Every structure is written in structure tokens, then in C-alpha cells.
Amino acid sequence: xxxxxxxxxxxxxxxxxxxxxxxxxxxxxxxxxxxxxxxxxxxxxxxxxxxxxxxxxxxxxxxxxxxxxxxxxxxxxxxxxxxxxxxxxxxxxxxxxxxxxxxxxxxxxxxxxxxxxxxxxxxxxxxxxxxxxxxxxxxxxxxxxxxxxxxxxxxxxxxxxxxxxxxxxxxxxxxxxxxxxxxxxxxxxxxxxxxxxxxxxxxxxxxxxxxxxxxxxxxxxxxxxxxxxxxxxxxxxxxxxxxxxxxxxxxxxxxxxxxxxxxxxxxxxxxxxxxxxxxxxxxxxxxxxxxxxxxxxxxxxxxxxxxxxxxxxxxxxx
Ligand code: NAP
Numbered sequence: 219x220x221x222x223x224x225x226x227x228x229x230x231x232x233x234x235x236x237x238x239x240x241x242x243x244x245x246x247x248x249x250x251x252x253x254x255x256x257x258x259x260x261x262x263x264x265x266x267x268x269x270x271x272x273x274x275x276x277x278x279x280x281x282x283x284x285x286x287x288x289x290x291x292x293x294x295x296x297x298x299x300x301x302x303x304x305x306x307x308x309x310x311x312x313x314x315x316x317x318x319x320x321x322x323x324x325x326x327x328x329x330x331x332x333x334x335x336x337x338x339x340x341x342x343x344x345x346x347x348x349x350x351x352x353x354x355x356x357x358x359x360x361x362x363x364x365x366x367x368x369x370x371x372x373x374x375x376x377x378x379x380x381x382x383x384x385x386x387x388x389x390x391x392x393x394x395x396x397x398x399x400x401x402x403x404x405x406x407x408x409x410x411x412x413x414x415x416x417x418x419x420x421x422x423x424x425x426x427x428x429x430x431x432x433x434x435x436x437x438x439x440x441x442x443x444x445x446x447x448x449x450x451x452x453x454x455x456x457x458x459x460x461x462x463x464x465x466x467x468x469x470x471x472x473x474x475x476x477x478x479x480x481x482x483x484x485x486x487x488x489x490x491x492x493x494x495x496x497x498x499x500x501x502x503x504x505x506x507x508x509x510x511x512x513x514x515x516x517x518x519x520x521x522x523x524x525x526x527x528x529x530x531x532x533x534x535x536x
Contacts, residue, residue: 219312219318219319219320219321220248220318220319220320220321221246221309221321221322222245222246222247222248222295222320222321222322222323223240223245223246223247223322223323223324223521224236224240224245224246224247224248224322224323224324224325224326224514224517224518224521225247225248225250225310225311225313225320225321225322225324225325225326226240226247226248226249226250226322226325226326226328226514227250227301227304227313227325227326227327227328227329227463228249228250228251228257228327228328228329228330228460228493228495229249229250229251229254229255229256229257229286229296229328230256230257230258230259230328230330230493230494230506231256231257231259231285231493231503231506231507231510232328232330232492232493232494232495232506232507232509232510232513233249233251233257233326233328233492233493233510234249234255234256234285234286234288234289234510235285235289235492235506235507235508235510235511235514236249236326236328236492236510236511236513236514236517237249237289237292237294237296237510237514238285238288238289238292238294238510238514239510239511239514239515239518240294240326240514240517240518241289241292241293241294242292243514243518244293245518245521247293247294247295248294248295248296248297248320248322249289249294249295249296249297250297250298250299250301250313250315250320251296251297251298252298252299252300252301254282255282255283255285255286255296256278256279256281256282256283256285256286257282257330258330258331258494259278259281259282259503260278260279260282261278261352261354261355262278262354262376263277263278263353263354263380264276264277264278264380265277265278265281265503267502267503267504268281268503268504269504278354281503297317297320299315299316299317299318299320300315300316301313301314301315301320301463302314302315302316302463303463304325304463304464304467305466305467306467306486307321309321309323310322310323310324310325310488311324311325311467311488311489313325313463323488323521323524324488324489324490324517324520324521325488325489325490326482326489326490326491326492326510326513326514326517327461327464327468327476327484327489327490327491327492327495328491328492328493328495328506328510328513329459329460329461329463329464329495330459330460330493330494330495331457331458331459331460331494331495331501332457332458332460333351333352333373333453333454333455333456333457333458334453334455334456334457334458335453335455336368336421336453336455338421338422338423338424338433339422339423339424340423340424340425340426341424341453343424344424344426344429344430344451347428347429347430348424348426348429348430348449348450348451349424349430349450349451349453350450350451350452350453351452351453351454353377353380353381353452354377354380356452357380357381357383357384358384359450360381360384360385360449360450361384361385362384362385362386363384363385363386363449363450364385364386364387364388364389364447364448364449364450365381365385365387365388365389365448365449365450365451365452366388366389366390366391366416366421366433366446366448366450366451366452367381367388367389367390367391367451367452367454368390368391368392368421368451368452368453368454368455369390369392369453369454369455369456370390370392370393370394370396370397370398370399371397371398371399371454371455371456372398372399372400372403373454374390374392374397374399374452374454374455375390375397375399375400375403375404375406375407376399376403377452377454378390378407378410378413378452379403379406379407379410379413381452382410382412382413385412385450386412387412387414388412388413388414389413389414389415389416389446389448390407390413390414390415390416391415391416391419391420391421391433391435391446392415392416392417392418392419393418393419393420393438394417394418395417395418416435416446418437418438418439419435419436419437419438420435420436420438421433421434421435421451422434422435422436422443424451425445429449430448430449430450430451431447431448431449432445432446432447432448433445433446433448433451434446457494457501458474459473459474459475459476459494459495460495461474461475461476461495464476464489467486467489468484468485468486468489468491469484469485471497473497475495475496475497476491476495476496476497477497478490478491478496478497480512481512481513481515481516482496482509482512482513482516482517483516483520487520488517488520488524490513490514490516490517490520491513492506492509492510492512492513492514493506493509493510494506496509
């Protein structure tokens with residue numbers, strides 16, 4: 219069992235920033251990450267809307283490593299472990315991992331969100347064999363191939379643009395006839411000769427024989443189904459919050475995101491949340507960083523008040 223003042227779950231921009239703030243406040247702090255430092259940021263090729271990096275921005279892995287280093291510089295422990303249970307205990311909050319159990323007097327939930335599945339027939343069968351949720355990870359496997367990208371948000375358009383360096387042809391299949399993505403990204407996609415659009419269609423099935431050969435699509439305007447030949451399917455239809463571990467601990471909204479106040483506090487005293495796991499509208503690195511700072515500052519204040527109250531109680535009992 220290892221004890222900390224502030225325990226932070228998740229090592230993306232929100233968790234790393236919270237770790238930086240709590241470490242810099244000289245609190246014994248740990249950030250626990252199950253995968254890669256930087257989270258979704260680390261699987262993003264280029265980030266051009268994070269301030270401080272003019273002339274084309276910064277790479278996702280590059281910014282992740284800079285944030286990791288800076289957090290470690292303030293004495294915060296960066297631990298790789300997969301947490302399987304989180305619960306309230308007398309000392310605060312205990313997170314049981316594979317390697318150890320970590321206890322924090324305050325807890326910051328920064329576990330982010332994961333790509334949502336499409337729910338199409340065949341999606342699970344072809345996962346990792348023609349169906350992908352991460353262009354940055356799998357892009358090179360699709361060199362000179364024809365692929366489809368499902369979705370119409372920032373992720374779909376971002377990743378379609380990224381895939382132009384590998385794929386021969388890209389079709390974005392979107393259920394409406396208008397993209398949700400930022401206008402600047404839309405304009406870039408419309409200008410890119412390799413990217414075509416299949417509007418008002420949904421993917422119902424992924425077909426193939428060992429490898430993906432086609433998607434069965436349905437035209438939502440005519441109701442007609444047809445096969446659209448493709449060699450790969452990239453799914454970007456939104457995210458699901460990673461809140462399974464804390465659903466008994468704090469209040470979640472209908473979408474499963476953690477309900478918070480503006481100071482990052484949750485329905486349970488001593489537990490704070492930041493980043494994509496929180497019920498926010500803007501899911502970008504800039505915002506996650508700010509939310510991490512706010513949650514850590516609130517956790518620091520919570521611990522100060524806890525210590526003050528305890529000292530007073532001891533004084534009174536004398
Ligand atoms: P998103 O903004 O929620 O977009 C999801 C897209 O998938 C929407 O176009 C949606 O269609 C479509 N969709 C949802 N369910 C579907 C289904 N069952 N079948 C077909 N299509 C479906 O998700 P995201 O693009 O992953 O982005 C997540 C968050 O990260 C957003 O807040 C985004 O701004 C942020 N982000 C930002 C950047 C950036 O700033 N460059 C990059 C990546 C992500 P409708 O439009 O019809 O709802």
C-alpha cells in the first residue's frame with residue numbers, strides 16, 4: 219500500500235497538469251497511467267492549436283513527452299499501472315492496481331475517454347485486421363490502399379487528412395450532409411483531392427473474407443442499402459468516458475461523464491475531475507490542461523482545509 223496526498227488517475231494533459239500543480243505545491247503526488255503518457259494527445263500526429271508552438275504546432279508524442287518531463291521535475295511520481303477498483307477508505311481514496319494499491323487523501327479523476335464503437339456487424343471480427351480507431355497507430359498499414367473513415371467530427375476529418383500521406387483514396391462516410399468538424403478543418407478536407415465524401419449514409423456491416431473488402435452502407439435519404447468497396451475502415455464516431463471505475467464513487471450524467479462544479483469538485487468531497495472524463499463541451503488539450511490546473515488547485519485547498527479542521531479538533535480535545 220502506498221500513500222499520497224493527491225492521487226491522480228490518468229496521465230493525459232489533464233492528469234499531467236494536475237500532477238505538475240500538486241507536485242509544485244509540495245504535496246506527495248502520484249499520477250497513475252495504464253497506457254501511454256499523454257493519452258489521446260500522444261496518438262495525435264500534429265497539434266496546431268496548443269499555444270506556444272508556432273510554425274506548424276507540435277507533435278502529439280512531442281508535447282506528451284514535454285508535459286511528462288515537466289511534471290516529473292516537480293517530484294510527482296509517474297506510475298504505470300492498471301487500476302481495477304477505486305473506493306473510499308478511512309484515509310481517503312484507495313485505487314487498487316495490478317502492482318500495488320495507492321491511497322490518496324484527495325483524488326483527481328482524469329481518465330479521459332475512449333473511441334466509441336460503431337456497432338456495425340463485423341466490426342469486432344475485423345478489429346485490428348482492417349478496422350481501426352487510431353490512424354496515428356495504424357496509418358502506415360494502409361499505404362496505397364483505399365479506405366473509409368466513418369464520422370463527421372474533428373477526429374474524423376483530422377485523421378482523414380493525416381491518412382492522405384498513406385492511403386491512395388479516402389472516403390469520409392457521414393450520416394448527415396454537413397460536417398460537425400471545425401470549419402478550418404472542413405476547408406482543408408474539401409480541398410484535398412484524395413478525400414471524397416459519402417453524405418447521409420451509415421455503415422451497417424463490415425464485410426470481407428479474412429480482410430476487409432467492403433462496407434454495407436445505407437442511404438438515409440432513400441433507405442437504399444449497397445456495398446461500398448474498401449480495404450480499411452477507420453471509426454471516429456465520438457468518445458465514451460472512462461468512468462467505469464468511479465461510477466459508484468461520484469455522480470455521473472446520462473452520458474456517463476463525471477458531473478463537476480466549475481472548481482472541478484464532484485458529488486463526493488475530496489474527489490475532483492478534469493479533462494475529457496468531465497462533462498465539458500470543449501474536448502481539447504488546451505481545455506484539459508486548464509481543467510487539470512483547476513482540479514489540482516481545488517484539491518490543494520481541500521487538503522489545507524482538512525488539515526486545518528483536524529488541527530482545530532486536536533486543539534479542542536486538549
Ligand atoms: P464528435 O465531435 O462527437 O463527433 C462524432 C461524429 O460521429 C459526429 O459527426 C457524429 O455525427 C458521428 N456519429 C456519432 N455516432 C454515430 C453513429 N452511430 N454512426 C455514424 N456516425 C456517428 O467526436 P470526435 O470527432 O471524436 O471528437 C471528440 C471531441 O474531441 C470533440 O469535442 C472534438 O472537438 C475534440 N477533438 C478536437 C480536435 C481538434 O481540435 N483538432 C481533434 C480531435 C477531436 P453527427 O455530426 O450527425 O452527430
